[in-house]
Amino acid sequence: MNKSTCILAAAALLATFAPCSESKPRYHGPYIVNRWYLMQEFSETPHTDCGSVASIQNVEVIPCDSDVCNLKTGTNVTININFTPKADIAKLTAVVHGVVAGVPMPFHFPQVNACQNSNITCPLQSGQGYSYSVKLPVLGSYPKIKVVVKWELKDATGKDVVCVEIPARLV
Incomplete structure (x- = not known):
């Protein structure tokens, strides 16, 4: 809207x-x-598009009720991304990083295949809306720092179908 x-x-x-x-x-x-x-x-979570090929309609982190999401270590948060691809997509891979001081560090995310257990099924059709939804474990071993969560859904060629950056704080 x-x-x-x-x-x-x-x-x-x-x-x-x-x-x-x-x-x-x-x-x-x-x-x-x-x-x-x-x-x-x-209910949209503040985010920055970092080069998505798809059209992003909404990004939501649950729980998050401020401009910087407080991610409690030792818990799971839910990530919802509503998007519409501009091309047909056979497969999607989820890549998640925590960006600290400009340096991307991989987040432990066991669900690499973005087409399984995520509310979407591949192949995706161009022009059709999809609601990707997964839980992200915020490990207790993560340091309590400010971080930008960079969430990418890549196609088979490695192109970012979805790329969003979400300001967060590990607490």
Whole structure:
């Protein structure tokens, strides 16, 4: 959703509130629909596209409720990426790095085949939307530092179909 659509949705949400001085009840049905719609839109995690060939619709890290995601060591976080490839893709490989002081260091991620146990099945079709969803183990052995999580989904030729960078802090 672009910013003008978002503003219109917010205006529609505000229009459903009854003024405090009104004595009779007012219908609030659209409020529920608009509120749900806006919550879906604003659940996006701040990220930077680092060279995706696909169109990225949404990136979400769960749990993450700030501009810098606090990733608790010894737990798992869920990564959701909604994207639309611009070409047919036979296979995808997940590559995850923690970038510290500009140096990429591999994150332990056992699920390298991005087409298994990720809510998507290969081959992927050009122009069709997909919702990639996996759990990332945040190992207890990781140092408690600020890091940029670089998440790549590469095609068979090594090209970044998806590449996003997510600011995070290991806590």
